[in-house]
Amino acid sequence: MNKTASKQINIGNVTLKSCVALSPLAGITDFILRKLIREYSKTALLVTEMISSEALVQKSDCNIAYSDKKESPISFQIEGHKPELMARSAKILEDKADIIDINMGCPINKIVKGQDGCSLMKNPELARDIVIAVKEAVNIPVTCKFRLGWGLDSKNFVEFAQLMQESGVSAVTVHARTRSQMYSGTADWGELAKLKGEIDIPYFANGDIVSPESALKCLEISKADGISVGRASMGDLSLLYRIEKYINDGILIPEPDLSEKISMLKKHLDEEIVFRGEETGIKFFRKFYPCYIKNIRGGGEFRHRLVTELNYNNIINILKEILHNGQ
Ligand SMILES: Cc1cc2nc3c(=O)[nH]c(=O)nc-3n(C[C@H](O)[C@H](O)[C@H](O)COP(=O)(O)O)c2cc1C
Missing domain, CATH: 1.10.1200.80 (Putative flavin oxidoreducatase; domain 2)
Incomplete structure (x- = not known):
């Protein structure tokens, strides 16, 4: 069993007792789903769906940011491209969040055409300015989530992660696909191993983890510090907990019947x-x-x-x- 996998992960001054995180899923990982997953796992890092900085600052979309108490450990993900609005959003969310995450990986047209999401990987200076502005606005750690790159011939995730680290993020999550792949093909966990030794902050591997066994395999192949699980957590509220039990204790809890x-x-x-x-x-x-x-x-x-x-x-x-x- 991979004993290193059960180590704590330090994200700035936040210590996670688990290397397992929930991936943000718009329209899915709402307050209710997070609450139900938390009934199984007390330690996994929960992440909200992306919260539009424009909408949050105009107070028109607060339902998405709803939380009735601090769901620690919890990261609130913000989305946008204007450093000042992103900073104001982070400030609004700071009290309920342990971590602020910045979306730099969303591939959908509506998002990337406005320079948000994954298009920030094509504009690293703007991505850096956003991180710097958000860091200045809050006293909690800031992280970001992105992809391998825009296209298969422009994979810049290693340099991008280095720039994000220099700009002040305390951890990164990388979905092992490019923007051009959207959700097709399979996530290339092996590519993520290129990050090992190139950055000093922890990285979470993401994409196609569907079970405790695939979670462990992903950790081994990607050499990541943690893993982030998205779509497979729909339909099995216990999945994150089952992954934690397998990685930390070698106990394979069967899938719910x-x-x-x-x-x-x-x-x-x-x-x-x-x-x-x-x-x-x-x-x-x-x-x-x-x-x-x-x-x-x-x-x-x-x-x-x-x-x-x-x-x-x-x-x-x-x-x-x-x-x-x-x-
Ligand atoms: C319906 C849906 C909504 C998503 N919403 C977000 C989001 O709000 N923020 C984000 O960073 N990624 C979002 N993603 C990407 C996921 O977080 C994750 O990177 C991707 O699904 C791959 O991981 P998985 O195979 O474990 O699902 C979304 C993906 C899907 C399918």
Whole structure:
């Protein structure tokens, strides 16, 4: 077992007892999902979905930044390209955050056309100015998350990480794909090993970690200090905890069975309804059904019925049918 993996990670003056982090997922890693993941893992670093600095400063998008208490250890991710607005956003979030993370990896057109997200990898001076401005505004550590580069022939993640370190970030997370790959192909964990010895701050490897076993493999191949897990945490609230148990203690907790997954689904749905109201909560939740009921008999039909159903009691009845069908 890789004993080095269980070491603490120091991000500036914040000590993480775990090398496992939740990846930011817009529209997914909201306050509710983080709260439910925290019931399993007390130590994983939780990260919010990206929070638009423009929206936050204009006070029009505060729902995304909602948190009812400090969810430590927790990092709030901000997104934008104007150093002054990014600094003001970080200041607004500072009290609820242990760490401020800056999004430099989002590949979607809407974001990169405005110089935000991954386009900052093509404009390292602006990325540096943002980090410097955010650092000056807050007294907590600042980190950033980016990709291997813009295109397969312009992978600049090593120099970019060095520049971010010089500018003052205390850790980086790298999604092992380029912007041009979006989410296609497989994450190249081996590329990330090039960072070893090139920066003094910790780095988290990200992309395609789906299980405790793949998490350990990613740590070994990437030589990273930590790992960041995104999409696979949808549909299994215990995944981060199971990864921690495997990496730290060598204990492989099996994946939850169908009945456990349906309980998780129901709890998640109920909490979203309390948080957002019944109709909005049920509509918001549609994206989660396929993740909780993957690979079940008759899955396609059940998924279709769930995502088109707006009546709570009918949803509960479909869940009972799924359980009955699966056992
Ligand atoms: C629906 C969705 C939303 C995402 N939102 C964000 C985001 O807000 N901030 C960010 O840095 N990355 C975001 N990402 C990228 C993920 O954090 C992560 O880098 C990527 O999904 C690869 O990791 P995974 O294979 O573990 O999911 C998003 C990805 C998806 C699929």
